[in-house]
Amino acid sequence: VRLIDGTTGIEINMLAGDTPSDAIGSRGIIALANNNFVIASIYDDEIVVDGGSVRLVDGSTGVAINMLAGDTANDQLGFDSVTTLANNNFVIVSKYDDEGGIVNSGSVRQIDGTTGNPIRSLVGSVTGDMNSVDIVESPRGDFYIISLAEKDNNSIVDSGFVTLIAQPIVN
Secondary structure (H helix, E strand, C coil): EEEEEECCCCEEECCCCCCCCCCCCCEEEECCCCCCCEEEEEECCCCCCCCCEEEEEECCCCCCCEEEEECCCCCCCCEEEEEECCCCCCEEEECEEEEEEEECCCCEEECCCCCCEEEEEEEEECCCCCCEEEEEECCCCCCEEEECCCCCEEECCCCEEEEEEEEECCH
């Protein structure tokens, strides 16, 4: 992934994989309103084979601010989506993330768009809990809704789950 100066066309910086088939940027590059951007790479071998990574990058320098990486083979972090929020944060949805020793339990993580640090996370309790996730932000940007259609609740298979997350408004 190369950051190019939009005025001069000169390359500012380049981020590249360090193993064959890392496919940096394979799941997209998402711009945040604060001039940072997010690179989702589901096949990146940062910690384990195809653990995937999501990097927050400074939009002025092209230098990585922070990176989250899958810690189990084939987690493919960021596989489903990376959704930007009005307050410059973002949400990563990964249905193949193995959490708590449960294969493909999945995760939804809200990340600070300035530091790249996790704010909150929601993980599945059984395989397939995060197979069908929707993130919808309110028009004013003061909350977002996570809809988990296949989440098991109280041992009821695929009963679903919806939660509202309040967030500060950026002026």
